[in-house]
Amino acid sequence: MRRNSALRDSTADSEPPAPFPADVARRSAVAEEQAFLDLATTRREALVDHLRAELATEARDAVEQARQRMLRQQHDELRRAADGLVFGRLDGLDGTVRHVGRVGLRADGEDGEPLLVDWRAPAARPFYTATAVDPQGQARRRHIRTTGATVVGVDDEPLDGTVATNLVGEGALLAALDQRRTGRMSTAISTLQREQDDIIRAGATGPLIVQGGPGTGKTVVALHRVAYLLFTHRTMADQAVLILGPSPRFLQYIAQVLPALGETAVVSATCDTLLPGVRVSRAESRLLAEVKGRALWQLALDTYVTSLLPRPRELKLRWEGEFHVIPAATVGHALASAVRGRPYHRARTVFAEQVHHVLTEAVVERREALMNEMEEGFEDILARVDQSMRQEHTGGARATGSDVDGLLSEEEVEQLRCRIAENATIARFVEALWPTLDAETLLRDLLTDRALLARFAPQLSPEEIVAVAAEAEPTGWTPSDIPLLDALADLLGEVDAPRPQGEFAADRARRQRGWVYGHVVVDEAQELSEMQWHMVLRRCPSRSITAVGDIDQASAAHRHTSWAQAVRAVFGDRWTAAELTICYRTPREVMSRTESVLRKAGSHNTPPRAVRSSGIDPWELAVTPADLADAATRAVRQLRQRWHGGSVGVIAPADRVAALRSVLSDVPVLTATQSKGLEWDATLLVDPQGIAAEPRGWNGLYVALTRCTQELGQLMVTPR
Known part of the structure; x- marks a missing residue:
């Protein structure tokens, strides 16, 4: 021991040890990429200044106005690309080097060579799809991590057959997943995986239904697909793209993703807010939501209008x-x-x-x-x-x-x-x-009249007709009324209404019910009723539709347990299925507990494969109803301390949410349904047994269990 101590003392008095070869290589790579980032940043800033000067001149005619709109779009895209401008590099087997980034840049000069490849361009695709088994002409892929204008790290992946890997870009991906959650979705273009990229770049000639379990990146894929389609099909921006989300909270969560990718020809809405000037103002029973969501109403309303x-x-x-x-x-x-x-x-x-x-x-x-x-x-x-x-x-x-x-x-x-x-x-x-005729008046007349319901919707049972008429009210609309109103408004058509004017297609589309979009994306698509699917199709008769969701997370009142059941009434067999099979968000420690919940939910699907471990086993704490508020307060405080700089969310049965919100004012307290599509570093699940007892409760519990990226805690409410 003394000899070792002497050696340590001697070492302490000598010159610092030489750095390991790996450190030298890393520093050299970082310096190399910093030099390129500086070059690209300088070029981007020069282009921004040039475009700003061009935009300062007054447009004298329609041609110049159109040109300025194009220049303004380019200017805005370059301006937003300042953060994360460069994130990847491909070294070809032939010695060529291509850097990949958020926008495409050419070197200075009239015949400037490509300096930076846009991530959406075909030349960038090997960055997402190449593997050691199929290198696609590439020798190496490098992920470049930046903070502002500084390169902070690189991850190299050999693609020349010396290293086999099943997960493309694992180092960069897992580094991104370990970052703290901020309550807003970030772009993921530097860490997209092959099965995700295949869906992003798939054709857009018909409905594409993407099944993906928790944490598989469904929303990321959908949003990046919008950016890719708008980049590849420029005319699509003239019609705009519609994104339908499950809730305003969800839309707020994803709001900055597409602008960050340079896309603004997008309208975001929920099914409840899709009809201009009409808003949901009252709740409804699950029975009525299921009855009024059936496809039979499309024919019933058509026949109703024809009779007039x-x-x-x-x-x-x-x-x-x-x-x-x-x-x-x-x-x-x-x-x-x-x-x-x-x-x-x-x-x-x-x-x-x-x-x-x-x-x-x-x-x-x-x-x-x-x-x-x-x-x-x-x-x-x-x-x-x-x-x-x-x-x-x-x-x-x-x-x-x-x-x-x-x-x-x-x-x-x-x-x-x-x-x-x-x-x-x-x-x-x-x-x-x-x-x-007025759509709102007509719908109220129909829903409150049993004789009319029996005449035009004969598929309804007498009990269902009584229920529909009994719950209808002279004022206010429920969520399931909106698709019926939309169908009636479409059957009636406009009464010589002027077309909304505006510089951008998205602005006009927001104000016009009958706008036909170039593409529609539906997130949490498993929640849509058949009548809501009809709303989607009316807005995109070309059927250029991407729907992402997890049929096992369905909590809506309809009875669909498969995608075929969900979309058959509207699309028939004319749709394409795709699947995301890898869970990037939820750690293995949590995903291992979901299979039994899926079985109880009646699912025959296999949970997605988790690729990362947080090292933290889910924990449980038994509490009495009287101690629940104090226990939840303590647990949230501890979780926030452990995940400082990140986020904590609380999920509880609907009948406990109000009480928990009154004592937990500094964190979101949501039902399982409200938490769909959201994620936190740590999740506190309150009374999971109560969630399971709700309608489609096992599906809801599956959602609740899989919202965390690091830690899951559960408060098990026991009798006194």
Whole structure:
């Protein structure tokens, strides 16, 4: 021992030991990447200054205005890319080196070579998809970690076959996962994995349904897919992209991700807020939510609106003191032609145009008939006069009435039609025959009338009809009413409403119910009812839809237990399935406890494979109801101390939330349903037995167990 001490003392007095070769290599790599980051940052700043100067000039015409909109988008994208500008590098087997970042940059000069590859570009894809088994021409992948304008670390992965790996970029990924949660979702473009990237870059020609368990990065994939599609399909920005989330809290959580990636042609909403000017103002029973969420209402409402159309009958219209009769057969033909594939109010406009046309023809025909009668009588008179003149003046000129034909010119006929179209009396007649309808009034009339419900929704049982009519109220709307209102509004169509104006497509889309989006993303898609899926399809008839969710986390009132059941009524078999199988968020210690919960929930799916360990086993503490508030307060205080700088969340049964919020004002206290899509460093799960006892409670417990990234604690409420 003394000898060792002497050696230590001798060492302490000598020169510092030489750094390990690995440290030298790391420092060299960091310095190398710092030099490149400095170069890229300088180039980015120069481009920002150049674009700012360009934007300072006034646009004189529409062409220059369009150019300035494009320049402003580029300027904003470059400005937001200051943080995390460079995050990756690919070294090719042929010696080429490509850096990957949030935006694409070219070196200075007219023919500048690519300096930085945009993460969405095809050239960047090997950064996410190359493996040692399939290197895709790459020898090495390097993850570059930065803080501001400083490189703080690198992770190298050989791809030349010397090292086999199943998880692409594991070092960088796990470093990112170990960071503290801040309550806002961060971008993950530097750590996307192959199965995630495959989904991000998949085609967008039809519905893509992505099944992914907790922590598999469903939301990250969906948001990055939006950024990729907007980058790849530039015209999609002209139509905007709609993101449907499960709650306002969730939308706030993800709000900064797409702007950080340079995308602003996006509208975010929930199904409850998707209808402009209409908001949910009251709750409903799960029974009614399930009944009113069924697809049968689409046909019921269609039939309901069709029943309100006018029926063919003879019309008697007055014009300038004379009555003109339009036969029932002609009216029937006009009705059939107007209704063909058109919403109610648009069909009325077409019908009115046909009435104007038919009435114009009737007036012209009446005028011509009168003129013909007058001309025939006048010709008799002229014939007698002509005979008398021949007798008196043989060989004289012969006068006739052939030049007086009484016909209106095309211009005169068109003027007559315009006068008829602008006539207030004719307009009132058409309005009385085909009145303007209001979707909200119609829906209340239907939902409160048992006879109407039985007539138009015969698939409902008598008990369900009674329940629907009993819960309907003259004011306020429930969540399941919104899709019904949306369907009715679509069937009725607008009443000559002006199209919203605005510089950006997203601004116009937010204000217009009938806007058709270039793409729709649905997060927590397992919660949507069949009628809500119809809402989605109406906004994207091209079916360019990405839906992500976990069917095992469903808590909605509908009875779907598979994706096929959930989307069959709207998409049939025309959709593509994809799956995320790796859990990056929830540690193995927690995921190992979820399989039994899934079985009790009736699932036949396998939980995703967790790839990381937090080293902290879930813990439980038994408490009585009387001690619950104090125990929860102490547990939250301890968790916040342990995860200082991170986040703590509390999940509890719905009937305990209010009481817990009153004593836990500094952390979110949510139900299992409200916690969907959220994550915290530590989760305190209060009364898991109570959550399991709720409707679809085992699904809810599965959600609650998997919200943490590091530590899970449970307060087990026991009888006194």
